[in-house]
Amino acid sequence: VISTLIRERNDELFERAKRVVPAGMYGHTFVGLNPPSYPQFFSRGKGCRVWDVDGNPYIDLMCAWGPMVLGYGDAEVEAAAARQRSAGDCLDGPSPVFVELAETLVESVPHADWSMFAKNGTDATTLAVRIARAGTGRDKVLMAHGAYHGVASWCADNKVGIAASEQSDTAYFEYNDLVSAEQAAAALAGQVAAIVVCPMRHDTRRDVELVDPEFARGVRALCDRIGAALILDEVRCGMRFDMRGTWEPIGVRPDLSAWSKAIANGYSLAAVLGIDALRQPATEIFTTGSFWFGGVAMAASLATLAGMRERDGVGRMSASGERLREGLREQATSHGLAIRLTGAPQMPMMLFARDDARLERSNAFAGACVENGVFLHPRHNWFLSAAHTAEDIDEALLATDVAFSVVRERFGAE
């Protein structure tokens, strides 16, 4: 399907990009595997909407892949960032917002006694692993098969350019399968520094699995029994489910948690939160970055956390996400199509029951959504924000209805 959207500027930029960037683009926003309607380059964002470089508007159900929680260009976040910026950002040391943000996070997240900051999710998960290794004097790290904890060597899924040695201390278990975690730990008895786990299983290309509370409690008990640190990777879920931590409602608290994406509404920031028992090891490792102590992202984060609280951000995005899911379910039924909507309203995943490994139906659906002004992804969970209103969702559902009819027409019922 050739897109009917105007792609002139996008295609010109992509041709130029291919000369000066390998493949023209890389990483999670590369559209090379997506339907041809996908734009690669964007010019603007406002509220829950983005515009591509040809001026085509979209209701954004990807939220910049997570960071946007209050809306692009949120007035309060931008005002706080601008105030800090007019004083200074990257200086010879941190600004007062560094302390204020650490205090706010420690106050908000019950397991946390202290905080450290960095720039990306990968920084945070990797720093947490380093602190766990320092605190236990052990090397092995257990993570779930297929989980994404960033692009660091210890956890990278794509092994190209990774030395075998770099993953030789990483071992695996199955998410939501406590026996597999216990077996993995037993096979490395006395050597496990940490178990790293996401608040839910949100791997690409498959249904999202909410955590089984028994699994979460079991992993917590396992860590306590073997003296390993429990690291909760909140990079993707953090601040979308519970401002106290995504596992707080089920009563399971980690020793270390890694945060990024949503904590500063699009400003580059990450945080590691930890318990008192790991405070000393956290002083013994060395980590830093030239831009890690810049105040603007921290000021933005303080405003983001306040805005999420004052505007009931989690409640709003849950309600919008639920409205979207209900609409999608009704539409799928009316078109005679079997879908699986998994995960949670704030971070929905939709797959077609009859799709094969190529996800042809998902691709057709997502491509048609983009054609019709809704930006979402065929293989990755979507994200809602506090900026999505019921009206925005109803407008998005006009596009998804067209997209379902495209799938029905091309692949038949079911």
Place this chain on the structure above:
Amino acid sequence: VISTLIRERNDELFERAKRVVPAGMYGHTFVGLNPPSYPQFFSRGKGCRVWDVDGNPYIDLMCAWGPMVLGYGDAEVEAAAARQRSAGDCLDGPSPVFVELAETLVESVPHADWSMFAKNGTDATTLAVRIARAGTGRDKVLMAHGAYHGVASWCADNKVGIAASEQSDTAYFEYNDLVSAEQAAAALAGQVAAIVVCPMRHDTRRDVELVDPEFARGVRALCDRIGAALILDEVRCGMRFDMRGTWEPIGVRPDLSAWSKAIANGYSLAAVLGIDALRQPATEIFTTGSFWFGGVAMAASLATLAGMRERDGVGRMSASGERLREGLREQATSHGLAIRLTGAPQMPMMLFARDDARLERSNAFAGACVENGVFLHPRHNWFLSAAHTAEDIDEALLATDVAFSVVRERFGAE
């Protein structure tokens, strides 16, 4: 020595920080090892000056540890950043500035055929290593003893929290000692993916050594002979010596170069530049970050590179640095003190010839400079910028003269 500067707000913030951040602070800006006059927290920067949170002003000879090259709050950089910000920063994909910046870097830096972007120096050096491993199918990486290439596991100097496996493919040579590099490569014949090297030896606590051109040419030839990639770590030197690359004047071009710090005047950005032969491997590895494609830092970088060119930034900071070095030499002589001024004017390193391993003279000097309104470092090279005028340097020299007299008084001549 108790500082005579007002430290009320600083000390209050530090006390609060100690409750919610391990040791109150971490990384390169932690002042725990510095003389007591050092402020930990900063409130403001403008031009070549910073203010601590108690309002004490400093002429800044650290330039935010490198990133600041055109001056804090540079009008042109901030205007470019603001224009991009009003459209959008972190969106669902890159903005046109992504392509424009890649084109500009590829045009400016002769060895570069392509560019990739990230956020920190560590991201860039580590990405370069990954691409070299992907391109050669080999694992071993050679680096100089004592060199700083960031905080990633493969190169970390502090081993706390690092598994031995993570550095098992890293081997070492002595900077400016070609025989040691050749021996290290010979010991790992057929296994070396890359030799990583800084444009000069700028380790902390010791004289900076400019590169011996014969060493640079020899390392280039060695890489060619053994089929390894030559990675030039430009994170600290980049854009302060030659906009084409720090080794361009000696005619040695790397296969990959890693950039960060100065390329966006304080905005968080890093780049890896590479040759055509490594374009395909660069498409086969997977790397990304939630904030890597944000347009604001890229717009700031374009304005920074333009400003550095239009204002002859390298020439200006060389001239200011030379004026500073001349003044320091004269003052040291007049106080009867033996100093070693090494490195280059733009990135000077000053040590006292008679200092012992504790660097007591350096500490006394730096502490007195801070007391008298000049911010520099006792163990790390300093940085000049295009914002430092002759008048600023002359003002700074008033403080350094007092500082030399403090050293002379406390430790005697020489």
